[in-house]
Amino acid sequence: MSIYKPKDSPVNAGMEVVFRDINVKKSNERILRNVSGIAKPGRLLTVMGPSGCGKTTLLDALMGRNAYQSGEITLNGQPFNKQIKRKLSYVIKDAVFFPNVTLRETLRFAAMLRLPDAIPIKQKLARMESIIDTLDIRKCLDIEMGNSTTSGLTDGDRMRASIACELITNPLMIVIDEPTADLDAFTSIALIKTLKAYTQKSNKTVIMTTQKPSSQIFHMLDQLLLLSEGQVVYFGDSHKVMNFFENIGLHIEPNFNPADFILEKLEGDKETREKISDAALDFRNSDQWPEILSKSSTNFSSLQLNLEMIEEARKRPTLDRKNPIVNIKRKISNRGKKATGDEEDIGSVDMSLMELEYPELFVDKDKWPTSFFTQFKHLTVRTFWQCKSRIFSKMKLIESVLLCVIVSLVWFQLPRIEETLRDRMGAIFFIVTIWGIIPLIDAVTSFATERAVIDKERTANWYRLSAYYVAKMTSEIPLLLIPPIFFLIFTYWIIGLNNVGGFFGMIFTIIITAVTGQSLGLFVGIAFTNVKTGVSVSVIAMTAIMLLGGFFTRNLPFWLDWVKYFSFIHYAFHCSLVLEFYDGEGVQCLQAKNESNFMICKDVNVTHIPPEDILSNLDIHLSYIEYFLPLLFFAALFRLLGYFLLRFVHYPKLL
Ligand SMILES: Nc1ncnc2c1ncn2[C@@H]1O[C@H](COP(=O)(O)OP(=O)(O)OP(=O)(O)O)[C@@H](O)[C@H]1O
Incomplete structure (x- = not known):
């Protein structure tokens, strides 16, 4: 201390x-x-x-x-x-x-x-x-x-x-x-x-x-x-x-x-x-x-051996390290032996005098002035204030309201029938994708401002990187989740998606999707010091992730099919489809039964498509949790990769 x-x-x-x-x-x-x-x-x-x-x-x-x-x-x-x-x-x-x-x-x-x-x-x-x-x-x-x-x-x-x-x-x-x-x-x-x-x-x-x-x-x-x-x-x-x-x-x-x-x-x-x-x-x-x-x-003369200084130091309160006065006396007595090369060098005598004169330099050998907890506490508060005004700016509010209006106009009260099955999937895919993209772009662009500040502060040893990173997550994530929750509260019911259980499940899924998008954005923002390059890379990455998400293409060539497993939107979309079709009110068969895509609907006694038929038609063979876990894995992976990049690649060097 x-x-x-x-x-x-x-x-x-x-x-x-x-x-x-x-x-x-x-x-x-x-x-x-x-x-x-x-x-x-x-x-x-x-x-x-x-x-x-x-x-x-x-x-x-x-x-x-x-x-x-x-x-x-x-x-x-x-x-x-x-x-x-x-x-x-x-x-x-x-x-x-x-x-x-x-x-x-x-x-x-x-x-x-x-x-x-x-x-x-x-x-x-x-x-x-x-x-x-x-x-x-x-x-x-x-x-x-x-x-x-x-x-x-x-x-x-x-x-x-x-x-x-x-x-x-x-x-x-x-x-x-x-x-x-x-x-x-x-x-x-x-x-x-x-x-x-x-x-x-x-x-x-x-x-x-x-x-x-x-x-x-x-x-x-x-x-x-x-x-x-x-x-x-x-x-x-x-x-x-x-x-x-x-x-x-x-x-x-x-x-x-x-x-x-x-x-x-x-x-x-x-x-x-x-x-x-x-x-x-x-x-x-x-x-x-x-x-x-x-x-x-x-120049050794700049620090002359000064016995008065030693006397004065003796009167000072003892420092919480080995007694430097004893050290110095020993070093002074050894000074003559320097010529023989078998004792401590003269420089160390002067260094010890400096220890007496400037104990602050030597007492605390710890790199950080404060504990992890102090750093975490203050960094959390600062990130919260900084992030709050960014996420709840007037522009962001207008953006969310307009998104709600557009979605409501396009998909207003979709009937739960086979004819609108594709539109229902489109609405779900849009919601999932938009809440992957918005936090992603926000993280890439906002980290550009943040990088300059944290580089300055890290170079001057204000705090540990880990304290910064954990504080960033703790304070940013809750704020980040408010806009998608607000969006979903309106649009879920306006579109006419499944039911109350599905609504809460969807909120949870969108939250993790937004966190994953933000983690990817943070990783890209950290990896590319030029913000324009970062944004271009994110647009390309997001396009690929979206195309592989499972809505636009369900029949990829076999040599490309495996790539979809790297798309977090693929998992988020499939989680949401499970929530939409697994239970609740069934989807009504086509009026023209013979034209239905579902064999079961051709039966005159069947009016609704069973959930398992819809899910299997959509190529969904796993449970919600099995789609959800990889999504969580990607959120954690991008976070960790971002941390390691900052720690070992983009770190401010002090020679
Ligand atoms: N990484 C680098 N590689 C090659 N040359 C460099 C590099 N960084 C700086 N220079 C050159 O070193 C010279 C001195 O740069 P420096 O920034 O120290 O000058 P300065 O006097 O501070 O200039 P200013 O007042 O414009 O900031 C400049 O000619 C600059 O172009």
């Missing part, structure tokens, strides 16, 4: 991040070349440069989302490991959220899931409130998140919400990719002011990227890392960057935005670019280039 250290945590003492000679290659192209820099606590480091210069690639490398071929990244002198990376926060360029959930619910969800179970709910909410004030988003707490197609928060407030979800965890370092990309000038300035104030007040390490800041924003920046074509042009105080350009004869005109001037030069003619590139090389060799960035190995 984690020990929560609020405001006075030593983590607030700040983290110095040094990245040295980072090289990144993608598709054999060198994207970053020997990029170096330092992010210091309490100072905002801005990575600036033209589009495509490698800003996002650098952030991805720092956050472990992208491999770098060579170079070194350290945190207070220690190499990054997965455990540390989990304590860092990354706000990606696209602020993706569930659009129909309010900001308050979104933040509450983040607080409940991202802060450890050891923290009482009251404290979690207090932390959320303090972040709301820090980012000044109280006025929009009850507005839905929205997205590019649904109205809701403004882009600026959505970016603030994105940052808020990260700050809630009190991260060691926060990295933000283009926070002002889609914002107007006024909102951008307000956001950067907020970020700067937060950085200074909390003494955090904050790195952000920007492409073309306004003049006002440029003058607000602290540290600047200027990139061009994957190389560092300048690193240092932002207000000194103009000296760099002036020294090589590139003078800015009065009242010109320095950022515009810099970008114009970086994207200028070949001669100017070469001049800048040569000057950048000289700059690296000058005394303005920080010494620490020139060293090729871990």
Whole structure:
């Protein structure tokens, strides 16, 4: 269990991040070349440069989302490991959220899931409130998140919400990719002011990227890392960057935005670019280039052995792991033996000091901040709210009503006679198919929005995939079933289908059909990251499943006949036929008895076709349960396949 250290945590003492000679290659192209820099606590480091210069690639490398071929990244002198990376926060360029959930619910969800179970709910909410004030988003707490197609928060407030979800965890370092990309000038300035104030007040390490800041924003920046074509042009105080350009004869005109001037030069003619590139090389060799960035190995001086620190640590409450002080003493006493190579390495001494200084990093080695149950509980609530507005939207209501009207008009009060046997089958097939298709398409399209959000959250270790998946089923399925039930309550009686028993059986069958359709849709949605491809695949799959369902073709060629067993509609349709014809009022024989398709009707004394004759005529030889079980099997199979795809194929990687 984690020990929560609020405001006075030593983590607030700040983290110095040094990245040295980072090289990144993608598709054999060198994207970053020997990029170096330092992010210091309490100072905002801005990575600036033209589009495509490698800003996002650098952030991805720092956050472990992208491999770098060579170079070194350290945190207070220690190499990054997965455990540390989990304590860092990354706000990606696209602020993706569930659009129909309010900001308050979104933040509450983040607080409940991202802060450890050891923290009482009251404290979690207090932390959320303090972040709301820090980012000044109280006025929009009850507005839905929205997205590019649904109205809701403004882009600026959505970016603030994105940052808020990260700050809630009190991260060691926060990295933000283009926070002002889609914002107007006024909102951008307000956001950067907020970020700067937060950085200074909390003494955090904050790195952000920007492409073309306004003049006002440029003058607000602290540290600047200027990139061009994957190389560092300048690193240092932002207000000194103009000296760099002036020294090589590139003078800015009065009242010109320095950022515009810099970008114009970086994207200028070949001669100017070469001049800048040569000057950048000289700059690296000058005394303005920080010494620490020139060293090729871990800088042990950044964590000096500090006996005072050990003394102070002795006074702190014992951590619930092996006593680190004893460890350190032992390691310090062994330090001299390092030369002989028979004892622990110096790095581990420094790591132990880090354990003292930043116990939060080491105490809780568990990957997840909260238990499965906490995750399941909050995910269920969120999915319910998200799904509720999707399934019960005005459009969906109109869709259901129109479907009822169309079905009623086409199949109104079908007489139970042999002449309308085919129409009766058609009505049943339509009902079964439509409630297989609607949830299928809905699942494929809605998962596209969901994927972006869950990928973001899974990468940042908000919750276990299993908790998400089970919660999705628990909260979505009951909602999903309301429209078909509502539809059937009307249409079953309007069409004049069998009887009360058949009605309840049909409801149950349609429920499982809808769940199976949704499971297949979810599986396709997970398998195909492009929603258009997913929809095309579903249309093809559904066409095949429908054609093999048993209504359109009952005499398939022998080499194709077996394929029908893979159609879940085949089972749903046959279940429904059993319910319709197995009992209840019989079907009246044709008036023109000689023309009847049923031998028994040719007998003058027989007025109704016996159920077994109808079922055998329809090629139905199994019981309801024998058709139902494969339907259930398909529902479970597609669900499981979807889970395994998400777990082992489409999983966000943290290097
Ligand atoms: N997977 C990839 N394969 C090959 N090249 C890539 C890949 N991903 C990115 N690139 C290239 O790497 C370069 C740097 O991309 P990156 O997104 O880091 O730039 P950026 O400075 O963040 O750009 P922007 O400001 O437009 O987002 C670009 O030229 C881009 O085309």
